Amino acid sequence: MSTLIVYFSFDGNTKFIAEKIAETLNADIIELKTSKKYPTEGFLKYFCGGKSVIFGEKPKLTNTSIDLNRYETIVIGTPVWAGSYTPPIKSFIRQYKIQGKQIALFASHGGNGAEKCFAKLKEALPGNKFIGETAYVEPKKNPEDSSSKAVRWASDILAV
Numbered sequence: 001m002s003t004l005i006v007y008f009s010f011d012g013n014t015k016f017i018a019e020k021i022a023e024t025l026n027a028d029i030i031e032l033k034t035s036k037k038y039p040t041e042g043f044l045k046y047f048c049g050g051k052s053v054i055f056g057e058k059p060k061l062t063n064t065s066i067d068l069n070r071y072e073t074i075v076i077g078t079p080v081w082a083g084s085y086t087p088p089i090k091s092f093i094r095q096y097k098i099q100g101k102q103i104a105l106f107a108s109h110g111g112n113g114a115e116k117c118f119a120k121l122k123e124a125l126p127g128n129k130f131i132g133e134t135a136y137v138e139p140k141k142n143p144e145d146s147s148s149k150a151v152r153w154a155s156d157i158l159a160v
């Protein structure tokens with residue numbers, strides 16, 4: 001079963017988990033990148049990121065084209081922003097017609113909004129089969145626990 005991990009990460013938490021999952025599944029991994037730059041500090045970081053979610057922005061991805069035909073399973077990872085998934089993930093969903101895949105979702109967050117984020121992702125990805133979802137609270141602050149949780153979760157997905 002060929003699996004692709006696709007993720008966006010602003011501060012490295014989602015990246016940390018994505019890399020663990022990819023390593024466990026021996027899967028391909030792609031970090032989404034955009035030409036749009038969000039402020040990295042202070043009030044503006046939250047304001048601009050949050051606004052981008054609320055306005056439904058789809059920033060242009062700078063990744064080279066991804067051939068999804070090669071994969072049966074796609075694992076999508078995102079930080080929770082304003083109770084939702086991040087704009088680059090929205091761009092990815094809009095750019096690629098994702099149909100008939102097995103999809104697993106994971107998110108990093110600060111304490112709330114992961115369920116809403118997953119519900120919105122599922123709504124945005126009709127025509128696919130969801131095989132798992134899991135959320136991590138600031139995983140880089142607790143690397144050992146988060147990393148063993150990621151390894152267990154990834155092994156469970158593979159067992160589906």
Ligand SMILES: Cc1cc2nc3c(=O)[nH]c(=O)nc-3n(C[C@H](O)[C@H](O)[C@H](O)COP(=O)(O)O)c2cc1C
Nearest residue numbers: 009010011012013014049079082083108110111112
């Ligand atoms: C613009 C913005 C909005 C955020 N909104 C939420 C939120 O609604 N709920 C939450 O629990 N954390 C929120 N966070 C915190 C991040 O989800 C959290 O720090 C996450 O671990 C970051 O992942 P990353 O390091 O991969 O970027 C927000 C962070 C930013 C920058």
